[in-house]
Amino acid sequence: MALTVDCVGNGLWAPVALIFFTRGQHLPLAHVGAALTVGGLLGLLAGPVNGLLVDRWGPANGAALSYAVRTGVFALFPFVSATWQVGALAVVAGAADRLFWTASTPLLARLVPAGELMGVLSTASVLKVSGWAAGGAIGATAGGLLIDSATGLHLVAYANGLTYAAAMGLVLTVRRHLRPSPAAEPSADGRAWRWRDLRDAPDFLRLCLLTLLLAFVSDCLTTMLPVVAVVVLRQPSWVPGVVIGVACGAMAVARRPAVAYARRVSAPRALRLAAGFFTLSVLVMASSGWAGPVTTAVVLGAALIGTLGDALFAPVVTTTANAAAPPGLEGRYNATFQTSFGIAGAVAPAAGTALLAHGNTVLWLGLAAVCAGTALSVGFLTRPTRPVAAPAAAPLRRIVVGGISGAGKTTLAAALAGALDIRHIEMDALYHGPGWTHRTEFADDVERATRAPAWICDAQYHWVVGDLLGERADTFVWLDLPRRTVMRRVLLRSVVRAATGRELWHGNRETWRSMLRNPRHPLRWAWSQHATRRPRRPLSSACTPASPSST
Known part of the structure; x- marks a missing residue:
């Protein structure tokens, strides 16, 4: 809700800002435009401070401070009388805006179960687009109606400030529901983390x-799409509004299947598909100049395809970046990550108009070249960094053991835990509640347990925890045994458990009935899935589910 209010406020102000300062405050248009642009760019420099604030004060307090600052900025706008004042307030507002986006993902990560973060971020993307659209419609209408009324324009600024104050109140109400903040881990030499240490995380960069x-x-x-539609392609003035509405609807519809797909595949594959959607969208727009009577349909089609790219891109890349942050450094890592969005947002209008000056086709083919190059580079840009040489092998501290049911994951994990003196996280014990129910706290328990500096676990329940284990582990072990060995082990284990009635987890016991009637019993699962699981031996697959019910 706070995110929706924030985006409505931003969307509302965007079409009103120039009108407010030129007609309400009587300042030169060119000077105001330059002040707002430069101020927004300078606001990006606050990233390091924002990251430190989020890590020191917590993400909820960081988001609340962002709203408080912007409330004050909009309360001061009606008193502006010089261009430099516009620029100064734009810097403060821009820095506060980046503070909110720095705090938002760590805030959500501490509110929702680990396996649900991507879905929540996808919903946030829908709310962001919808909020911008609603705010933009309100702002454009208000700006047109109040263009000659300084008092009316001042009321718009005050109303916008109140939206931020309301959002601040909403954020403050969730602080008591947050999971505790982890402490930052010291470096190998015992010193505190420094910004230059980001050089040691080239995969994140x-x-x-x-x-x-x-x-x-x-x-x-x-x-650029709305501008091209009206100015270059001579489409009716209602087309941009319809394009925005269609994009909002398409984002809402595509959210669920996009998240479901992203959870089934690796992050590089999902991002490569997102880049493909963006490439197709801009190529469709490149042909719009020759579309003739179906130009409007072509523009709408391009908007729909681009929306599919957004539905995949934002949640996947944000979840991946959040998981890459070491405990206690989420704010500083996210500040660096969000700077990428800030730079893109600042550069896009200028670069888009510069390309458009050379022709509509040049604009869209130039963007297609960027998309295609990015799609081809996804594997390199997302691959983990491996040192070429090291003076000594790094200690095994976060280990995931994968394999089909009966491969011996839990047995090996327990043995290694004892040998390495690290904690063994038994996934079955966390997942199963009394009566073979599925514990709702499972994802949260795994998320907390894997924040520790050292642990070992068996790879299971990927459909609940997503890529969490793969993103946090430093070592993967894949057990690839012949089917005859696996089936002998599973059969012997099940018979012994059923015959002895030994308690497994939370009072649960394996029975002869479950062996004979349960279609998802490990015996059936190991037999039916063995052939399909064996080709998936690469390390990236070590965290795929081994069995829906047991090791």
């Missing part, structure tokens, strides 16, 4: 570069 490129294309589509 490459992810930020990938985000910058795709966000640039997405922002160019958002800003």
Whole structure:
């Protein structure tokens, strides 16, 4: 709700800002435009401070501070009398806006179960687009009606400030529901983390570069498509509004299947598909100049395809970046990551108009080249960094053991836990409640347990925890045994458990009835899935589910 209110406020102000300062405050248009642009760019420099604030004060307090600052800024706008004042307030507002986006993902990550973060971020994307659209419609209408009324324009500024105050109140109400903040882990030499340490995370920096490129294309589509439709293609004035409405509807419809797909595949594959959607969207727009009577349909089609790219891109890349942050450094890592979006948003309008000056086709083919290059580079930009040489092998501290049912995952994990003196996280014990029910706290328990500096677990329940284990582990072990060995082990284990009635987890016991009648019993699962699981031995697949019910 706070995110929706925030985006409504931003959308409301966007079409009113120039009218407010030129007609309400009587300042030169060119000077005001330059002040707002420069102020917004300078606001991006607050990223390091924003990240530190979020890590020190917590994400809820960081988001609340962002809203409080913007409430004050809009309360001061009616008193502006010089261009430099516009620029100064734009810097403060821009810094506060980046503070909110720095705090938002860590805030959501501490509110929702780990396996649900991507779905929540997808919903947030829908609310963001809808909020911008609703705010933009309100702002455009208000700006047109109040263009000659300084008092009316001042009331718009005050109303916008009140939306931020309301959002601040909403954020403050959720603080008591947040999971505790983890402490930052000291470096190997015992010193505190420094910004220069980001150089030791080149995989994260490459992810930020990938985000910058795709966000640039997405922002160019958002800003330039309505302009091209009306100015270049001579479409009716109602087309941009319909395009925005169609995009909002398509985002809402595509959200659920996009998240379901992203959870089934690796992040690079999902991002490659998102880049493909963006490429197709801009190529469709490149042909719009020759579309003739179906130009409106072509523009709408391009908007729909671009929306599919957004539905995949934002949740996947944000979830991946959040998981890459070490405990206690989520704010600083997210500040770096969000700077990619900020730079893309600042550069897109200028770059888009510069390309458009050379022709409509040049604009869209240029963006297509960026998309295609990014799609081809996804594997490099998202791959984990492996040192070429190291003086000594790194200690095994976060280990995931994968394999089909009966491969011996739990047995090996328990043995390694004892040998390495680290905690063994038994996934079955966390997942199953009394009466073989599924514990609702499972994802939260796994998320908390895997924040520890050292642990080992068996790879299961991917459909609940998503890619969490794969993103946090430093070592993967895949057990690939012949079917005859696996089936002998599963059969012997099930017979012994049923014959002895030994308690497994929370009073649960395996029975002869379950062996004979349960279609998802490990015996049936191991037999039917063995052939399909064996080709999936690469390390990236170590965290795929081994069995729906047992090790």
